[in-house]
Amino acid sequence: MSGSVGEKTQIIDGKEVAKSVRRALKDRIKGLAAAGVTPGLAAVLVGDDPASQTYVNSKARACEKLKLYSEVIRRPADISQDELLGIVNDLNANDQIHGILVQSPLPKHMDELSVTLAIDPAKDVDGFHPFNVGMMLIGRPGLLPCTPHGIVKLLEHYEIDPSGKQVVVVGRSNIVGKPIAAILVQKAPMANATVTIAHSRTANLAEVCRRADILIAAIGRPDTITEDMVREGAVVIDVGVNRVDDSSTEKGYRLVGDVDFDKVAPKCSAITPVPGGVGPMTIAMLMSNTVEAAARITGK
Ligand code: GUN
Numbered sequence: 001m002s003g004s005v006g007e008k009t010q011i012i013d014g015k016e017v018a019k020s021v022r023r024a025l026k027d028r029i030k031g032l033a034a035a036g037v038t039p040g041l042a043a044v045l046v047g048d049d050p051a052s053q054t055y056v057n058s059k060a061r062a063c064e065k066l067k068l069y070s071e072v073i074r075r076p077a078d079i080s081q082d083e084l085l086g087i088v089n090d091l092n093a094n095d096q097i098h099g100i101l102v103q104s105p106l107p108k109h110m111d112e113l114s115v116t117l118a119i120d121p122a123k124d125v126d127g128f129h130p131f132n133v134g135m136m137l138i139g140r141p142g143l144l145p146c147t148p149h150g151i152v153k154l155l156e157h158y159e160i161d162p163s164g165k166q167v168v169v170v171g172r173s174n175i176v177g178k179p180i181a182a183i184l185v186q187k188a189p190m191a192n193a194t195v196t197i198a199h200s201r202t203a204n205l206a207e208v209c210r211r212a213d214i215l216i217a218a219i220g221r222p223d224t225i226t227e228d229m230v231r232e233g234a235v236v237i238d239v240g241v242n243r244v245d246d247s248s249t250e251k252g253y254r255l256v257g258d259v260d261f262d263k264v265a266p267k268c269s270a271i272t273p274v275p276g277g278v279g280p281m282t283i284a285m286l287m288s289n290t291v292e293a294a295a296r297i298t299g300k
Contacts, residue, residue, distance in 0.1 A: 010270035039294035040069035041099040047077035082094035098294035099125035125289040148180040150281025162193035171218035217258040
């Protein structure tokens, strides 16, 4: 891929960085094993959404590779909210499980917030519980959401220090946009940025984006970030994972980000590709959170 891009553009390799995160985790996992602790992750999947099944399966595979314990709990889309809350409560009380994630989206008859609130914050490896969200906002240790945490690791690996830089985040989701802004604005290493959150109602979006030294695209729509929106020399982090129809592929679709990569990449000092950029980091950070949660819960 780097062949099609200007010589000066660094392609940020999420697969490599994810590998180095996993390598570092292996030592911690060995240490925990020596103390009799195997970190355990439970994923709860309600319904049969194909993308969710793929995500949950890759999470379970990632656990296996690192010799973590994992359970996938599958239930049909018509289970009741109470049944789901019962499953979460059982996992909260299960000593083999240190991380719990309930795959979203949940069926429409369920209240996602009540389910998130039911998860023990110490086991909330998605970092979605309002306790962990609050700790993140005040810059205290908790469990950080995986995708934003993965973005910080990518920047760290490539020695792109956000301190003093203009960061523009496009997208205000609770999973990516808001938390990455909250993390990068902290008075802390690999943070200290001047952060702008832009979104669908932002006036003069292109102009706002052009201010960015680091532009983070988390919109969920292909080709939203075009060449005219990116300053020469900017770092672009593309969080988008969009399926677009492509009959030339075996699956009938291919994955693209939110950034028009071919046009934007030559202008950048560094950019993440899709796939192979932010994506692999999300699961690596989920593993990291599971190990972290196990260490904190057991005091090992
Ligand atoms: N659905 C899409 N991404 C995620 C994620 O990171 N965690 C959970 N629980 N559900 C998701």
